Amino acid sequence: MEELVVESPFTEQEICVKCGLCCDGTLFSHAVLQKGERGNLPEKIEQQYGKEGESEFFTLPCAYFEGKCTIYNQKKAVVCSAFRCQLLKTFANGDVSQKDAIKIVTDALKFKAEIYQFYKQTFGVEFKLSFRELLAELNKMSPDTDPPNVPVELLRMKCNIYQTLLIKNFKSIKTFESMIESTVE
Ligand code: SF4
Ligand code: SF4
Known part of the structure; x- marks a missing residue:
C-alpha cells in the first residue's frame, strides 16, 4: 500500500467491501504511514508499527481485518482511506x-x-x-x-x-x- 489519493467514492467502496486483498496480507506485507501518524493511530495498528530507514509502516495482515475492515467508520491510518489499487483506478476510468x-x-x-x-x-x-x-x-x-x-x-x-x-x-x-x-x- 503506497499510493495516496482522495477518499474513495461509494461505488468504489462497494467493490472494496467484498475484497480486502490490500488489508489481509495478500497484495502487500506492509502499509505505509505518513510522518507524524504514529501515536495517533488505532491501538492494533500502533502495535504493528515498523520503521526501516525513513520509511514508517504497519505490517499486514491488519489486525482489524476480519473478512472486512472492522473499524471502517472510525479513524484509521491515512493510507486506509486513501489507497486505491489499479482495479479501482481502472473502474474510475x-x-x-x-x-x-x-x-x-x-x-x-x-x-x-x-x-x-x-x-x-x-x-x-x-x-x-x-x-x-x-x-x-x-x-x-x-x-x-x-x-x-x-x-x-x-x-x-x-x-x-x-x-x-x-x-x-x-x-x-x-x-x-x-x-x-x-x-x-
Ligand atoms: S483497494 Fe483494491 S485491493 Fe484494496 S480492497 Fe479495494 S479493490 Fe481490494
Ligand atoms: S484499518 Fe481497516 S482499512 Fe486499514 S488496513 Fe486495517 S482493515 Fe484495512
Whole structure:
C-alpha cells in the first residue's frame, strides 16, 4: 500500500467491501504511514508499527481485518482511506464496470481459497496465515529436492499464477509490464 489519493467514492467502496486483498496480507506485507501518524493511530495498528530507514509502516495482515475492515467508520491510518489499487483506478476510468470489477475480486478470493485448500490436502493441516506468509514459507522450502516434491512444486506454480493475476488486476500496469518483460528476456 503506497499510493495516496482522495477518499474513495461509494461505488468504489462497494467493490472494496467484498475484497480486502490490500488489508489481509495478500497484495502487500506492509502499509505505509505518513510522518507524524504514529501515536495517533488505532491501538492494533500502533502495535504493528515498523520503521526501516525513513520509511514508517504497519505490517499486514491488519489486525482489524476480519473478512472486512472492522473499524471502517472510525479513524484509521491515512493510507486506509486513501489507497486505491489499479482495479479501482481502472473502474474510475470507466474501463471496467462495477459488476466486472466485483467479479475480478470474487475470482481472486476464490482462487486464493483453492490454493489454501490445496495446501491443506498436501500437508494435512490448514495454513492460517496470509498469502504473503505462505509465499515466505514456500521460499524456505528447497526447490532442488531429488526426486522433486511434486505437490510442493504444484503449490508453488499455483501461487506464481495467482501472483501474476494479482499484479495484472490490482497493481500498476507498469509493474505488470516490467514483470512480463523480465519473463520474456
Ligand atoms: S485491493 Fe483494491 S479493490 Fe481490494 S480492497 Fe484494496 S483497494 Fe479495494
Ligand atoms: S484499518 Fe481497516 S482499512 Fe486499514 S488496513 Fe486495517 S482493515 Fe484495512
